[in-house]
Amino acid sequence: MRKWFIGFLWTLLAIIVLGTAGCFWAISEGKIGYMPPIEDLQNPINRYATQVYSADGELMGTWSISRENRVMVQYSELSPWLIKALVATEDARFYEHSGIDFYALGRAIVKRGIMGQKNAGGGSTITQQLAKQLFSDVAHSTMERALQKPIEWVIAVKLERNYTKDEIITMYLNYFDFLHNAVGIKTAANTYFSKEPSELTITEAATLIGLCKNPSYFNPVRYEERALDRRNVVLNQMLKAEYITPEQYDSCCQVPMNLKFHVADHNDGIATYFRGFLSRYMMAKRPNRSDYPEWNYVKYVIDSLNWETDPLCGWCNKHTKRDGSNYNIYTDGLKVYTTVDSRMQRYAEEACYEHVVKGLQPEFNKANKSKPNAPYSRNLSKEEIKKILQRNVRQSERYRVMKNEGYSDEEINKSFNTRIPMTIFTYHGEVDTIMTPMDSIRYYKSFLRTGFFSMEPQTGAVKAYVGGLDYQHFAYDMATEGRRQVGSTIKPFLYSLAMENGMTPCDEVPNVQETYMVAGQPWTPRNGSRARYGEMVSLKWGLQQSNNWISAYLMMHRLTPEGFVTLLRNYGIMNPEIHPSPALCLGPCEITVSEMVSAYTAFVNHGIRSAPMYVTRIVDNEGNVLEEFKPRMNEVISGESADKMLYMLRAVVDGGTGGRLRFRYNLTAPIGGKTGTTNSNSDGWFMGVTPNLVSGCWVGGDDRDIHFDSMLYGQGASMALPIFALYMKKIYADSHLPYTQEDQFDMPADFDPCNREDDMELVDDAGADEQIINQIFE
Numbered sequence: 001m002r003k004w005f006i007g008f009l010w011t012l013l014a015i016i017v018l019g020t021a022g023c024f025w026a027i028s029e030g031k032i033g034y035m036p037p038i039e040d041l042q043n044p045i046n047r048y049a050t051q052v053y054s055a056d057g058e059l060m061g062t063w064s065i066s067r068e069n070r071v072m073v074q075y076s077e078l079s080p081w082l083i084k085a086l087v088a089t090e091d092a093r094f095y096e097h098s099g100i101d102f103y104a105l106g107r108a109i110v111k112r113g114i115m116g117q118k119n120a121g122g123g124s125t126i127t128q129q130l131a132k133q134l135f136s137d138v139a140h141s142t143m144e145r146a147l148q149k150p151i152e153w154v155i156a157v158k159l160e161r162n163y164t165k166d167e168i169i170t171m172y173l174n175y176f177d178f179l180h181n182a183v184g185i186k187t188a189a190n191t192y193f194s195k196e197p198s199e200l201t202i203t204e205a206a207t208l209i210g211l212c213k214n215p216s217y218f219n220p221v222r223y224e225e226r227a228l229d230r231r232n233v234v235l236n237q238m239l240k241a242e243y244i245t246p247e248q249y250d251s252c253c254q255v256p257m258n259l260k261f262h263v264a265d266h267n268d269g270i271a272t273y274f275r276g277f278l279s280r281y282m283m284a285k286r287p288n289r290s291d292y293p294e295w296n297y298v299k300y301v302i303d304s305l306n307w308e309t310d311p312l313c314g315w316c317n318k319h320t321k322r323d324g325s326n327y328n329i330y331t332d333g334l335k336v337y338t339t340v341d342s343r344m345q346r347y348a349e350e351a352c353y354e355h356v357v358k359g360l361q362p363e364f365n366k367a368n369k370s371k372p373n374a375p376y377s378r379n380l381s382k383e384e385i386k387k388i389l390q391r392n393v394r395q396s397e398r399y400r401v402m403k404n405e406g407y408s409d410e411e412i413n414k415s416f417n418t419r420i421p422m423t424i425f426t427y428h429g430e431v432d433t434i435m436t437p438m439d440s441i442r443y444y445k446s447f448l449r450t451g452f453f454s455m456e457p458q459t460g461a462v463k464a465y466v467g468g469l470d471y472q473h474f475a476y477d478m479a480t481e482g483r484r485q486v487g488s489t490i491k492p493f494l495y496s497l498a499m500e501n502g503m504t505p506c507d508e509v510p511n512v513q514e515t516y517m518v519a520g521q522p523w524t525p526r527n528g529s530r531a532r533y534g535e536m537v538s539l540k541w542g543l544q545q546s547n548n549w550i551s552a553y554l555m556m557h558r559l560t561p562e563g564f565v566t567l568l569r570n571y572g573i574m575n576p577e578i579h580p581s582p583a584l585c586l587g588p589c590e591i592t593v594s595e596m597v598s599a600y601t602a603f604v605n606h607g608i609r610s611a612p613m614y615v616t617r618i619v620d621n622e623g624n625v626l627e628e629f630k631p632r633m634n635e636v637i638s639g640e641s642a643d644k645m646l647y648m649l650r651a652v653v654d655g656g657t658g659g660r661l662r663f664r665y666n667l668t669a670p671i672g673g674k675t676g677t678t679n680s681n682s683d684g685w686f687m688g689v690t691p692n693l694v695s696g697c698w699v700g701g702d703d704r705d706i707h708f709d710s711m712l713y714g715q716g717a718s719m720a721l722p723i724f725a726l727y728m729k730k731i732y733a734d735s736h737l738p739y740t741q742e743d744q745f746d747m748p749a750d751f752d753p754c755n756r757e758d759d760m761e762l763v764d765d766a767g768a769d770e771q772i773i774n775q776i777f778e
Helices: 002-028 038-042 080-090 102-114 126-135 142-162 165-175 185-193 202-210 224-240 246-253 272-282 294-309 342-368 382-394 397-404 409-416 437-445 487-500 539-544 548-558 561-570 582-586 593-604 639-655 721-733 767-777
Strands: 050-053 059-063 335-338 420-424 431-435 449-455 462-466 508-510 516-518 521-523 536-538 608-610 615-619 625-628 633-635 672-677 683-689 694-700
Touching (some): 080 126, 126 142, 126 165, 165 185, 202 224, 202 246, 224 246, 272 335, 342 449, 342 721, 397 409, 420 437, 431 437, 449 721, 487 539, 487 561, 487 582, 487 593, 487 639, 487 683, 536 539, 539 639, 548 582, 593 639, 593 694, 672 721
Antiparallel strands (some): 050 059, 516 521, 608 633, 672 683, 683 694
16 A cells, blocks of 8 residues: 555656646647747847937937837946846846746745745746746736746746846846836936936936836835835845945935936937938838828929938838838837937027027017907908918817817807817916917917028038927928928029029129010019119129019020929929929929028039938947948039039128128128028028038918018018028037138139130939939829
């Protein structure tokens, strides 16, 4: 009987051992529970935020999905105190086991499971915790959690086989969610202490590691005392492990929390409009006409052209990873190195804010007080205002939601005219108030908008990009998306066509008002001044004074609208709605600030236009360079014509409509420029060129009917030029930037602006971009 009983015990033990081994084998093979494929084990964290860097090495911001703002850091970038705190607190024998700590497991079973001692410590190793975070779903019962444990043990062992101890710690800290959108240790260190992980002190590292037990319960923002106690527990564990001395422990326990808390937000960081544009641009898909509404044909054409000619446009959907899938800026942990300089970007934003918010906006608000239809022009009738407001109502989110929910037009109209509590934006912070949604539309329309763009003409590198004054409340980008009438800033393109046809800045034409017959209708261009009326004046003087009669004369007597449109295409202005017309010489066409700046680079760059270059290189999360970008250029006009244009543009600043750069802002550097003002002062422009920078600025209302009613503030020299002036003053004052007032334009030593070349032919080669756009039209 005794032998039988012993045999039974051995048999039972064998069955248990074999059964357990069989279960673990089945788990390992994925026959019981979920076992991730080997590819996932070899690359378990597949979602990292992409980091965007400025040209001077500043982190501008990150792109990520909403709750995974995780940025990868390497083991070498971790503070040693982080590693010591983690090991001492979560897994004291981490460097001794192979994924499972049987001593800790046994202690947990006996003390916690059998004896019920809740403070006896857990049995999970750091590797097991990582396995749980990576591959286990949330358990809904104790039994479900118990069944997950063996699976996590197997995964932990496999992780230990695939990774070193340092790599496991790095993965653990990169993956953990520290709350407040701080996923991963890099974001957490920045969120709680405004530091890099390598800079964390003993107490700061202990605070963050303390969150690993239960981030909600030990949240230092909500429960500071509780978090302090937990931090000191971590410090005590570090003392026990002999990672710190008793003196360090005593000293650290007395240190207050000293949080520098800041929640990471996509609206934070440098150049929010630029980063928004860049994310859309890189993630763009091949344009499909059916995806664009009928009224947005222009955008379809421009997007199609960018897709074909710019390697950066749609980059993620043009390139695939090793697994064959396309790149995704929100999950693939790329590093995007841009051309934007963080200092120049800051100066551009400051210049826009100083002039528009502190200068123009108060004057505009003052003028609106006397307007019954404010912020719209007093020249509009009440019926016209009503139609405009109704159009804005139909474009609003409130209207769309109510319409989808089946409300009648009468109910919607009543809703828009009923006062309700709301929070509105001001430049001094958000304010709670009570007003009707219709009044809120008027209120937000009263804010002036601006767009600014600055780039190096020699390379096309975009150095500053301002799409507006507040990305959160006015997200529409006026640098690359918004198209507005350009007014007189188009005239240098017309004059360059004249130079290409053999004319010179010294050639004289009659300064008189003429009436021309266009398509059987009389057209009489108006001019803002009658200075030197009836005289023969030089082209230099005509551009210097932005004279409309001279431009009309050139278009009607010396050039052709068809030739002008062809040249505009070559300048990179690809709006398909720009058609040959004599009036085109006065700038009624709509163009973006970025297109205008790119076009003006040809005047500085010997007739070679540089397309905007936003990114220099893209690097993957392993440090491999995926692509490097090079300047994209095309010849627009001859070098001699460009020199003549530069001569005239400088005259605009030295004695014309751009003169206040000299007498008001005291800029002494070589500068060329051109002001622009459209009908009724709806748009104010200034384009400025220096030896190494070309910049452009637009200022106006959200609608064309929102504007200053007088030229005092409504002209381009008042609305836009000061932004360029403030920007350049800040640039020149920064000795760390490679731009000085001593820089000179690269002009031939024997340059003669009056030299004629009568044998030059009209430019009619539209270049590669024109060929592509013709294919799109077909």
